Amino acid sequence: MAESRAKRMQLVLSLTERQEKDAATRVEECKTLLIQEQEQLQQLQDYSGQYMEAYADKSGTLQVQERINYSSFIQRLTVAIDEQRFKVERTAKVHEQALARWQDVYLRRKSISQLIE
Secondary structure: OHHHHHHHHHHHHHHHHHHHHHHHHHHHHHHHHHHHHHHHHHHHHHHHHHHHHHHHHHHHHOOHHHHHHHHHHHHHHHHHHHHHHHHHHHHHHHHHHHHHHHHHHHHHHHHHHHHHO
16 A cells, blocks of 8 residues: 555656646746847847937938938837837746746645655
């Protein structure tokens, strides 16, 4: 009887180890995506800064239509930056949730390992 219980616990442990591995993989995927989203935000912010400098340098020589075009593009760029910032925040939350899930599974696996020993 004790042997079958040990086999069952070993099976539970192996399933939990698989869950832990899957959760760790998910954390890494989320972290990679978060870094990519942060880099994209930084690129947009850098581009916006460069564009604004170019606009400031040319603003005295621009025609009315060119000013309208610059202004319109700056507005669209600002919207894109705001949307990207929101994506970074949302991705950070998903990463935090994945990390919390991994921690839960890790603790469960550790408890089961200690129970078996």
